[in-house]
Amino acid sequence: MLAASTTPAAEGRIGGLAAELPSLRLVHQRCCLCGVEDAEPVAVGEDFEYRTSRDSFVAMRCRRCGLIYLNPRPAASEFDRIYPPAYHAFDFSPESFGLAHRARSRLEARRLLAYGKHLGPRASIVDVGCGDGFHLALLKQYGQPGWRLAGVDASERAVAAARTRGLDVHLGTVETAPLTPASFDLALLIATVEHVENPLQLMQAAARLLRPGGRVVVVTDNTATLDFRWFGARHWGGYHFPRHWNLFHRPALRRLAELAGLEVVELTTVLSPVNWVYSIRNRLADRGYGRWIIERFSLKAPLALAAFTILDGCFQIFRRGALLKLVAEKPHV
């Protein structure tokens, strides 16, 4: 007999509590770098952006390596719930995002070409977690015509959107996608490692796809920033509750690459206004401000994006930009 001492009388009295959104199935996880669950809470928050559930989530910091991870996090089976059809990465189109799309396209194209500047005219590039193919399309447009481009994403909607752009994109994970091992010169993991269950397995799988001497570029949210310090107890945009499951600072990201058998070539930051903008948006939404002010802080709000691009640019001078960028190379032996 395992009854708790609550009487059934309680059952009927909770009817008023909204049941319109069922709870997510949650699972506990360990630090993907240390393999243990020895962590302390740093934040508790909700899905401020899409309101996909009524659950709150705890961001935990590993006491051993400093990685911040969601624990418990939604089970993998909840993928379609936490990435709703309106999720921005499924359709970051010029029609929907206007000026922000144009500015970001220009900025990202410049960055991508920098990542690939060492590549020859026949290089192979894979974008892991390619979403709707935004980066691959830029490479196709601005890169060398002989480059072989491929992408992988776990979302059917995202893959469908990418394929309409004429891109070669596989549905599934990098571990299962039909891609030839040791055949790529560059693997891009842009805004990907924070979304997956096990970033280490992802990095190891990406490393297997690389030729010796091939490089992986990881871009992910940086937890060693001022915006994290100010908003990190709840509203920080980088948490993206409950979709970012692992968040890094420099030492943790370096460790991730090293554990995957890669040699770190460069570990720096790049600027992005997004976490600033969404930190403010989340705070306003959480405090019940009106939509008119909340909507001033989004990916569709050029003024806020411009202002915080300038601000984060100042931090970038001191290598404290909002995003971490890691370039690592697969050793020859």
Added chain:
Amino acid sequence: MSSASAPVAVVGAGIAGLTAANFLRRNGVPVVLLEGGKQIAGMASSYVDERGFHYDAGAHFITNRLAAAVGVSSQCRDVAYYGESFLLRGKAYSYPFGLLRVPRFVASALKGKVAGPFARRSVRNAPVGESLRGSHGPDNSRSQGSPSPANGDSRASAGDFAETCPRVPTAADWFRSEFGDALANEVSLPILEAWSGLPADQLSAAVGEKLQNSILRTLYLKLHSRLQGRAISIGYSHEMREGPHVWHVYPERGVSQVCERLLEGLENVIEMESPVEQIIVDGGRVVAIRAAGRVREVAAVVSTVPAPILPKLIAGSDLLEPLRNFTFRGMTFVCLCFEKRGILPDTVLWTAGAGLPFFRLTETPRSMPWLAPAGKTIITCDIGCQPGDETWTLDDETLARRCLDGLASLYPGLHAFYAGSRVLRTPIAYPIYRVDYEPARRRFAGGTGIDGLYSIGRNGEFAHILMEDIYWRTLRKMNELIVRLPRRYACATASLP
């Protein structure tokens, strides 16, 4: 130590035991959970009568952080407001804003701030401070053969526990140095004495440790509470930092819902009605446990047994004998139902020193309206007691009538709205930090001294901790346990990259 299949035995299925068992199990450690009674949830249990009045024996609410960590947040309601007031000379003063309107209390608080550091230094420099470090500190040479740097849940030895010292700083010293004479003598000390049943000069200064927030920080959090319309946690959680983003929530079906969630996945390892009869220690380490007449080999024991009872269960070591002196304060909770709501000026009204039969009143529906039917309320009157004393033996009806009369002396006309009562008694409510066993208590707070024996939870740790503290402290201790287990147990470490 023990065979490869020997599990870790967790004793007691309250929130601490369930947290421990759940954590160990999900981290790949074989575990058996032994519960002496027929029900889980221990002090966290709730009861709802047929009319819809809720009676919580233990914690009335948890925090949004704990709810999220356990995975019950979507089944919780936010608590919009929580406040406490003090009854002084027939008038209620809210905390802290009301008290700050009384000039002599402000002067007292300022005096505490200015003169306090000097006084506190003298309190800290009292002999017990030295007895806890230096020659009486952690002594691994006496750790009875453990290869680990610290001995399980332990950094103590029998000698340390038995140690006494000539003078321990008292609660009276601490409160006067911290808050000044007026606040200490008129507000803090009467509550402390009514709550503990002892004069403040017989209590250790350690009782003040849980009052960690400064007045300024309390004001800051109170302000946030008003702005956000949420009952921000103030002084509830000590293990993890409080802030404007940690507030009180209440699970739909009572706080025992946390325990039900933690029970998930443990159905095959829990054994109900299996009271533990003996914890067998050999060579300074736990080797076996006897429960319901059956002896089994164990890798470790995680106990939630109240600290003074623990030595009675241990065979093969007298290390914990000094714990027998530790005492708990019993409590009688007299719950009075009324056909009216909003009787008290705040959720809690402290009445110590007012010559009433209770020292604290709590009207939970002021914070959580759903705990009573619409327009009605329930007020809990807290009376400190010990088994066998007058309060303990008095019949429920007389006790309820006595409390009702006391309440009506504050709020005339209440008799007309009275709608029945329910009396709950517990012999183990609050650990009493008496000065005479303070050195032993502090040693015990550092560990049991027996390799492989961990004492957790409010009663097991003999500590003033509430549900969230219990949760995080238990996880921390279970991490220590996993690290010290032989590698074959710790699947968590086996998956190290």
